[in-house]
Amino acid sequence: MIARRDDAAIAYPFKNGIYLNITNRCPTACRFCIKRLLKWRFEQWNFRLAGAEPSVSQILAAICAVARRKRFSEIVFCGYGESTYRLPEILEISREIRALRPRARLRLNTVGLGNLIWDRNIVPELRSALDAVAVSINTADPDQWVRIHAPLAHFRRKGFESAIEFVRHCVASGLDTTVTAVRLPGADVAAVRRLAASLGAKFRPRPAL
Numbered sequence: 224m225i226a227r228r229d230d231a232a233i234a235y236p237f238k239n240g241i242y243l244n245i246t247n248r249c250p251t252a253c254r255f256c257i258k259r260l261l262k263w264r265f266e267q268w269n270f271r272l273a274g275a276e277p278s279v280s281q282i283l284a285a286i287c288a289v290a291r292r293k294r295f296s297e298i299v300f301c302g303y304g305e306s307t308y309r310l311p312e313i314l315e316i317s318r319e320i321r322a323l324r325p326r327a328r329l330r331l332n333t334v335g336l337g338n339l340i341w342d343r344n345i346v347p348e349l350r351s352a353l354d355a356v357a358v359s360i361n362t363a364d365p366d367q368w369v370r371i372h373a374p375l376a377h378f379r380r381k382g383f384e385s386a387i388e389f390v391r392h393c394v395a396s397g398l399d400t401t402v403t404a405v406r407l408p409g410a411d412v413a414a415v416r417r418l419a420a421s422l423g424a425k426f427r428p429r430p431a432l
């Protein structure tokens with residue numbers, strides 16, 4: 224019930240959706256990341272692409288392989304990596320899915336740094352392709368954001384501010400936008416809830432592993 228590329232899962236069924244693992248690149252090394260805690264695995268699957276990112280046609284084939292066996296209502300760009308590194312592929316895959324399954328909801332799970340990755344506002348492009356975005360913010364405190372997410376140098380100074388701005392743009396664009404926070408020791412989840420409300424976004428707490 225899973226599409227694999229070599230040993231690694233590209234598309235896998237989860238809840239009512241098909242989740243996609245299209246890159247292992249990350250701008251951060253989040254303290255709570257299950258990639259590290261679970262040694263690249265989740266349930267029976269291995270998500271280590273080992274640098275060999277799947278092509279659009281491989282991803283679409285992987286989606287179809289799962290879809291043949293499972294009913295789904297949502298496609299989620301998620302994976303063990305930051306999917307916005309592959310923005311052109313997100314847009315192309317979404318167009319194909321829209322044509323094949325117009326009623327499927329398309330969602331991106333992200334750490335919110337796509338605008339810094341691409342050095343421009345990518346939200347209009349995402350809005351043209353997706354229905355929803357969930358942004359992992361985890362704290363309302365900029366210094367704690369650095370401690371929790373351990374960003375690469377390029378994302379350290381402007382990361383928090385850019386992620387918040389990304390949420391703002393998503394809300395303004397009309398994307399169904401949810402801010403998420405993992406329940407971590409010392410993190411003020413209630414403050415993230417208030418931050419989400421102030422940005423006009425929904426809020427969802429997530430359990431730590």
Ligand code: SF4
Pocket residue numbers: 248249250251252253255256257258302303304305334
């Ligand atoms: S961005 Fe996602 S995959 Fe990357 S380190 Fe953070 S939680 Fe893990």
